[in-house]
Amino acid sequence: MADPGGSQRTALLAAASLFPVPDGATFSYGTAGFRADGSTMAPAVCRAGIVAALRSVKLGGAAVGLVITASHNPVGDNGVKIVDADGGMMSQAWEPFSDALANAPTPDALLQLVLQFAKDEGITLGGAHSAQVLLARDTRPTGEYLLDVATKGISAIVGSVALDMGILTTPQLHWMVRNKNRGLKASEADYFTQITESFRHLLELTPDDKGIDELNEKLIVDGANGIGGLKLEQIKPNLARLDILVRNSGKEGEGILNERCGADFVQKEKVLPLGFGPNDVGVRCASFDGDADRLVYFHVTSPSKTSVDLVDGDKILSLFVLFIREQLDIINGKDNKGLLPTRFGVVQTAYANGASTEFLKNLGLEVVFTSTGVKYLHKKALEYDIGVYFEANGHGTVLFNDDFVSRLESLTARLSEAAGSPQKQAALRLLATSQLINQAVGDAISGMLLVEAVLQHKRWSFQNWCDLYTDLPSKQLKVKVKDRTAIVTTDAERKVCQPSGLQELIDKEVVNYSHGRCFVRPSGTEDVVRVYAEASTVEAAESLAKSVARHVERILGFC
Numbered sequence: 001m002a003d004p005g006g007s008q009r010t011a012l013l014a015a016a017s018l019f020p021v022p023d024g025a026t027f028s029y030g031t032a033g034f035r036a037d038g039s040t041m042a043p044a045v046c047r048a049g050i051v052a053a054l055r056s057v058k059l060g061g062a063a064v065g066l067v068i069t070a071s072h073n074p075v076g077d078n079g080v081k082i083v084d085a086d087g088g089m090m091s092q093a094w095e096p097f098s099d100a101l102a103n104a105p106t107p108d109a110l111l112q113l114v115l116q117f118a119k120d121e122g123i124t125l126g127g128a129h130s131a132q133v134l135l136a137r138d139t140r141p142t143g144e145y146l147l148d149v150a151t152k153g154i155s156a157i158v159g160s161v162a163l164d165m166g167i168l169t170t171p172q173l174h175w176m177v178r179n180k181n182r183g184l185k186a187s188e189a190d191y192f193t194q195i196t197e198s199f200r201h202l203l204e205l206t207p208d209d210k211g212i213d214e215l216n217e218k219l220i221v222d223g224a225n226g227i228g229g230l231k232l233e234q235i236k237p238n239l240a241r242l243d244i245l246v247r248n249s250g251k252e253g254e255g256i257l258n259e260r261c262g263a264d265f266v267q268k269e270k271v272l273p274l275g276f277g278p279n280d281v282g283v284r285c286a287s288f289d290g291d292a293d294r295l296v297y298f299h300v301t302s303p304s305k306t307s308v309d310l311v312d313g314d315k316i317l318s319l320f321v322l323f324i325r326e327q328l329d330i331i332n333g334k335d336n337k338g339l340l341p342t343r344f345g346v347v348q349t350a351y352a353n354g355a356s357t358e359f360l361k362n363l364g365l366e367v368v369f370t371s372t373g374v375k376y377l378h379k380k381a382l383e384y385d386i387g388v389y390f391e392a393n394g395h396g397t398v399l400f401n402d403d404f405v406s407r408l409e410s411l412t413a414r415l416s417e418a419a420g421s422p423q424k425q426a427a428l429r430l431l432a433t434s435q436l437i438n439q440a441v442g443d444a445i446s447g448m449l450l451v452e453a454v455l456q457h458k459r460w461s462f463q464n465w466c467d468l469y470t471d472l473p474s475k476q477l478k479v480k481v482k483d484r485t486a487i488v489t490t491d492a493e494r495k496v497c498q499p500s501g502l503q504e505l506i507d508k509e510v511v512n513y514s515h516g517r518c519f520v521r522p523s524g525t526e527d528v529v530r531v532y533a534e535a536s537t538v539e540a541a542e543s544l545a546k547s548v549a550r551h552v553e554r555i556l557g558f559c
C-alpha cells in the first residue's frame, strides 16, 4: 500500500477517534444518503466528509457537494448526502465504500479502508492533489453541529478545503456544484437571478392574445416549515405576474418542520396541511418538502372537507410534457422531421399512477421505467435530447442535453430574421425552460415556477390541469418483516424474482381486479417492505393491497 505520509494517517485516525461508531449502530447509504436520529449522525457525517473529499481528489480537484438534511423526515432526524461533480447524486459505485467507512468499528479499521480504497481507485493521498467540498444544510436544529462535524471529516484528507455555502435548499447546492465545475456563476444570488430572469422571459413569450385573470395569479405555498419557504419569501418580490402567499414558511415560531405539512404529507395523506382551511377553497396551492426538492399541487375542495384534490408528480410531469411537446411540434411538425429532430423521453417509476402512463403513451411518447430513487431516473433521462422524469411523490425535473441546447441556440440564431415567427418563439421558450428548470436535480422552487409559467401559457385553471386524466385509486401499505432484503425485484421493481413463488401469488390476486396492478419492494429508507396496489375503486385497491401484504407476511415472516 502506498504510504501517504504520517500527517495523513494521523489526520484520519484523529477524525475517526473524535466520532466513534457506537456498538450496535449500523449506517447504510440507502436511496439518498445516510439518515437517522440527528443526535446519532455524527460518525456517519464525519465519514461522509472523508468520502466527499476523496471523491474530489479522485475527480482531479473538481468541486463535490455535501448536504446535511433529512428531507421530509421529522425534525429530530438528520442526514447527509453527497453531490457528485456533475451536480447529480454520488456515483453508485462509491456507495459500498461509503457504507463500509461509515461502519468501520475502530480508527485503525477506518484508516486501512481508506488506504486500500485509495490504492484501488488510484487516488494519491498526502496533499499532493487538492480537493474542495461545498457544504450546505437545511434548517434542522442539529444541522449546524453536523456541518461542523462534516468539515472535520473533510479536513481529515490532507489538502482538501471545505466551503460552507450556508443554509440552502438541497437543489440549490446541487446547482452550485454543477455550475462551479462548468466554470459558470455559482453563488446563491446567481441561482436566484437565473430562475427569476428565465421565469420572466418565459412569461414574455406567452402568446400575446392570452392575458391572465386574477385567480390565476394567486398561489398559496406550503413551505413545510423548512428552507424552501424561506427562500421563496426572498425571491417573491422579483416574480412578475404571480401573487404568492407562503404558509408554513419556516420563520421562527410558525410551526414544526414537516409536521402535518409539506409535500410528503399532502401526497401521502391527501389532506390539507396545517394552516390551510375553508378560506382557501378554489385557490391554487403548492406544497414543498423540508429541503425543497419535492413539489406537489393541491386544491381545497370544499369548506367542510379536509381532503384535497391532489396534483402529484405524475401530473406535473404530464403538464411539462404537453408544453414541451407543443413547442417541439411547432418547430418540427408532428412527424418530428423538421428543423430540430428531437429524442424526447419520459421516465417514471412503478409508483406512477397507471392513468398517467396511459395518458403519456396515448400521446405517442416513449415512456420508460426505472427503480425508485432519483439517481436511477436522472441517469435514464440523460439518455435523451430532452428527458423528463418525475416520481409520483413530486421529485423530478426536465433535462436538456448539452449538445441539444447548442443546436437549439444555433437554431434560434438562424431564425433571427423572423423574430416573431412561431418557430422562433417556440425555440426561445425551450431555451428559457432549460434555464429555469434545475438541470442537476428536482427542485421545488424552479419546478413551481415552470408550472406557473406553463399554466399561464396555456391559460389553464387548476381544474383544467386536474382534468388531464383521472388517477386510478391506489393504496400503499408497509409490511414489517424479519429481513426485507429477502425480496429481490426485477423489471424496474415491477416483478419479484425472490423469494420464488411470491410473484405468482401476486399475479393470482391481480387478475381478480379490474385495472388491477400491484408490486412489492423493499424500502431503501425504512426497514419495511412496501406494497403498492391500484384498481378501479378505492375499496378494490385496498383489498388487493391487503391480500398481497398477507402473502408477504406469510412468506417472509411477520415481525
Ligand code: 16G
Pocket (backbone or CB within 6 Å): 031, 032, 071, 372, 373, 374, 375, 391, 393, 395, 522, 523, 524, 525, 526, 530
Ligand atoms: C428517497 C429518494 C426518493 C424515493 C424515496 C423512496 C432521492 C433524492 N430521494 O427519498 O427519490 O422516492 O427515497 O423511499 O433519491 P423508499 O425506498 O423508502 O420507498
Ligand code: MG
Pocket (backbone or CB within 6 Å): 071, 072, 289, 290, 291, 292, 293, 294
Ligand atoms: Mg426532499
